[in-house]
Amino acid sequence: MAEQPYILTCRNVATMDRANPAPYGELVEASMVIENGLIGWVGKSADMPPDYRHLKSRDLGNRLVTPALIDCHTHVVSGGNRAQEFEMRLQGASYEDIAKAGGGIVSTVKATRAASEDEMLDDALGRVDAMIAEGVSLIEVKSGYGLDQETELKMLRAARRIAEIRPVRVKTSFLGAHAVPPEYSGKADAYIDTVCIPALRAAQAEGLVDAVDGFCEKIAFLPDQIARVFDVAVELGLPVKLHAEQLSNLGGAKLAASYGALSADHIEYLDEAGVRALAASKTAAVILPGAYYTLRETRMPPIALLRNHGVPMAVATDCNPGSSPLSSLLLAMNMACTLFRLTPEEALAGTTRNAALALGVSDSGVIAAGKRADLAIWNAQHPAELSYRIGFNPLEKRIFGGET
Ligand code: DI6
Ligand code: FE
Numbered sequence: 524m525a526e527q528p529y530i531l532t533c534r535n536v537a538t539m540d541r542a543n544p545a546p547y548g549e550l551v552e553a554s555m556v557i558e559n560g561l562i563g564w565v566g567k568s569a570d571m572p573p574d575y576r577h578l579k580s581r582d583l584g585n586r587l588v589t590p591a592l593i594d595c596h597t598h599v600v601s602g603g604n605r606a607q608e609f610e611m612r613l614q615g616a617s618y619e620d621i622a623k624a625g626g627g628i629v630s631t632v633k634a635t636r637a638a639s640e641d642e643m644l645d646d647a648l649g650r651v652d653a654m655i656a657e658g659v660s661l662i663e664v665k666s667g668y669g670l671d672q673e674t675e676l677k678m679l680r681a682a683r684r685i686a687e688i689r690p691v692r693v694k695t696s697f698l699g700a701h702a703v704p705p706e707y708s709g710k711a712d713a714y715i716d717t718v719c720i721p722a723l724r725a726a727q728a729e730g731l732v733d734a735v736d737g738f739c740e741k742i743a744f745l746p747d748q749i750a751r752v753f754d755v756a757v758e759l760g761l762p763v764k765l766h767a768e769q770l771s772n773l774g775g776a777k778l779a780a781s782y783g784a785l786s787a788d789h790i791e792y793l794d795e796a797g798v799r800a801l802a803a804s805k806t807a808a809v810i811l812p813g814a815y816y817t818l819r820e821t822r823m824p825p826i827a828l829l830r831n832h833g834v835p836m837a838v839a840t841d842c843n844p845g846s847s848p849l850s851s852l853l854l855a856m857n858m859a860c861t862l863f864r865l866t867p868e869e870a871l872a873g874t875t876r877n878a879a880l881a882l883g884v885s886d887s888g889v890i891a892a893g894k895r896a897d898l899a900i901w902n903a904q905h906p907a908e909l910s911y912r913i914g915f916n917p918l919e920k921r922i923f924g925g926e927t
Contacts, residue, residue: 526557526925526926527578527579528556528557528558528559528563528575528578529556529557529578529579529580529581530554530555530556530557530571530575530578530579530580530581531554531555531557531580531581531583531588531898531922532552532553532554532555532568532580532581532582532583533553533554533555533582533583533584533586533587533588533900534551534552534553534583534584534585534586534587534904535549535550535551535553535586535587535588535904535905535906536549536550536553536555536565536587536588536589536890537549537587537588537589537871537890537906538550538565538590538889538890538891539589539590539871539872539875539876539888539889539890540876540889540890540891541876541889542891546868547868547871547906548889548890549906550565550566550567551567552567552568552569553565553566553567553568553588554566554567554568554571554580555588555890555896555898556571556575556578557896557922557925558925559925560895560896560924560925560926561893561894561895561896561925562890562891562892562893562894562895562896563575563892564892565890565891565892583900583919585904586900586901586902586903586919587900587901587903587904587905587906587908588890588898588899588900588901589658589871589875589890589898589899589901589906589909590875590876590887590888590889590890590894590897590898590899591658591659591660591661591875591887591897591898591899591921591922591923592657592658592659592660592852592874592875592878592899593659593660593661593662593874593875593878593879593882593884593887593888594654594659594661594662594663594839594840594842594852594874594878595661595663595786595809595837595839595878595879595881595882596663596665596786596788596809596811596837596839596840596841596881597662597663597664597665597839597840597841597842597843598664598665598667598668598698598841598842598843598844599647599650599651599654599662599664599682599685599842599850600643600644600647600664600665600666600668600678600681600682600685601631601634601635601643601646601647601668601678601843601844602631602633602634602635602636602637602638602642602643602646602668603630603631603633603634603635603638603844604844604848605626605627605630605631605844605845605848608621608626608627608630608845609848611626618818618845618846619742619770622742625705627702627845628668628701628702628845629702629704629705631668631843631844631845632668632669632670632674632702632704632705634668635668635669635674635678636669636671636674640677640680640681640684643677643678643681644681644684644685647664647681647682647685648685648688648689650842650850651685651689651691652689653850653851654691654840654842654850654852655689655690655691655921656916656918657851657852657853657916657918658899658901658918658921659691659852660690660691660692660887660897660899660921660923661691661692661693661694661878661879661882661884661887661897662685662691662692662693662694663693663694663695663696663839663882664682664685664693664694664695664696665695665696665697665698665701665736666678666679666682666695666696666697666698666699666701666726667698667699667700667701667702667736667738668701669699669722670699670701670702670703670704670714670718671704671718671722672718672721672722672725675697675699675722675726676722676725676726676729676731679695679697679726679729679731679732680729680731682695682731683695683731690923690924690926691923694733694734694882694884695731695732695733695734696732696733696734696735696736696764697722697723697726697727697731697732697734697735697736697761698736698737698738699718699719699720699722699723699752700715700719700736700737700738700743700744700748700749700752701736701737701738701743702738702742702743703743703744704718711744711745711748712748715744715748715751715752716751719752720751720752720755723735723752723755723756723759724755724759727759727761732759732761733761733762733882733883734756734761734762734763734764734785734882734883735752735753735755735756735761735762735763735764736763736764736765736766737749737752737753737763737765737766738765738766738769739765739766739767739768739773739775739778740766740769740770740771740773740775741770741771741773742770743766745773746773746774746775746778749765749775749778750778753778753782756782757782762783762784762785762883763779763782763783763784763785764779764784764785764786764787764788764809764881765778765779765784765786765787765788766788766789767779767787767788767789767790767793767797768787768789768790768791768792768793768797769788769789769790769791769792769814770791770792771792772792772793772794772797774797775787776790776793776797776798776800776801776806777796777797777800779801779806780797780800780801780803780804780806781800781804783804783805783806784804784806785806785807785880785881785882785883786806786807786808786809786837786880786881787801787806787807787808787809788808788809788811788839788841789809789811789814789824789841790808790809790810790824790825791815791820791822791823791824792822793808793824793825794825795825795828798825798828798829798832798834799832801829801832801834802832802833802834805835806834807834807835807836807837807877807880807881808824808829808834808835808836808837809836809837809838809839809881810824810826810836810837810838810839810859810863810865810873811838811839811840811841811847811855812838812855812858812859812862812863813840813841813842813846813847813848813849813854813855813858814841814846814847815858815862815863816847816849816858816862817846817847817848817849818846823862823863824863826863826864826865830869835872835876835877835880835881836865836869836872836873836877837873837874837877837878837880837881838852838855838856838859838865838870838873838874838878839852839855839873839874839878839881840852840855852874853909853910853912853916854913854914855874856870856871856873856874856909856910857870857910857911857912857913859873859910860910867906867907867909867910867911868906868907870909870910871906871909871910875888875889876888876889895924895925896922896924896925897921897922897923897924898921898922899918899921899922900918900919900920900921900922901917901918901919902917902918902919903917
């Protein structure tokens with residue numbers, strides 16, 4: 524942040540700011556003034572106020588600038604991996620069969636409990652670096668593979684440390700209500716009351732929690748159990764979000780909306796009443812095509828309904844060792860377009876402006892005066908190119924808090 528104020532000029536800036544009426548909020552032949560890590564001014568170069576004209580200027584030529592990307596739903600911190608389950612699934616076992624046989628989330632819980640904080644951090648950094656290399660500047664990281672107080676806190680500490688050693692911001696979500704651990708099998712209520720809620724209080728006391736999440740599903744927790752956790756979140760002043768309607772419809776999105784949730788995530792089985800509830804509470808819908816793809820799900824999230832009701836749609840990797848071993852947010856954007864028929868503009872809004880909404884973050888996600896100077900500079904001319912290519916990374920460089 525110590526850098527002197529400077530100007531970036533560029534052929535195309537996709538600001539993603541709704542104040543600019545062009546598609547993608549695009550400005551052509553544009554300039555940005557970067558000062559104190561923030562965007563001081565952005566607009567057409569010809570309109571730049573004279574006060575700024577003396578500043579040192581860097582020309583990015585024919586490149587494209589967008590807000591740096593935001594991955595608003597990840598489980599990037601976890602122990603071990605589940606490549607063997609991948610093989611089992613290819614031989615015909617379903618995700619639910621594997622979970623019932625003691626695999627699935629519970630096998631990652633074992634590996635996560637066994638790993639040290641340093642080991643977990645190290646393992647996560649490989650995936651985090653892949654995200655940064657694609658222009659990501661803010662990553663949400665969930666707990667939820669500890670399912671005991673010690674390990675839930677260990678995961679969250681590792682998540683916080685990512686932002687200390689890498690040029691990236693991290694938002695944490697406490698996901699103690701992710702699965703019932705084996706030692707509480709058949710006793711989900713007791714787990715919620717004696718482990719999950721006390722762990723949430725302890726994590727919050729240590730400043731480790733930015734939001735509270737849950738997995739609302741028959742194989743995880745029912746709405747009244749999630750509600751008990753959310754009541755504590757409200758008491759602690761923490762926002763909530765929910766894995767809702769991923770495998771069935773238990774009314775999770777409605778429940779989340781009734782708590783003013785930041786987001787409802789997955790939502791393949793969401794119905795119109797659920798969409799209306801999200802619209803009324805201004806809750807974002809987080810679309811996770813990596814999980815849909817990996818699980819070979821056939822039920823698509825109700826994209827047209829979400830669009831028609833004006834629900835902001837975000838797109839994320841869901842990076843996790845089981846249902847979405849995906850660390851490429853660009854590929855998630857491509858999948859959102861090809862599998863779910865989002866437009867490339869919606870996909871980019873989903874990893875910038877709307878991803879910020881899904882995290883309750885107001886200082887980034889668009890290029891506008893006063894926002895953080897977190898930018899991605901691409902070797903591309905049109906923003907649709909970001910969603911269009913598969914397995915190609917056009918990032919030239921990323922600017923993080925004004926620093927190149
Ligand atoms: N939904 C998911 O897709 C992940 N968690 C969740 O609640 C799956 C996590 C895993 O299989 O390890
Ligand atoms: Fe998830």
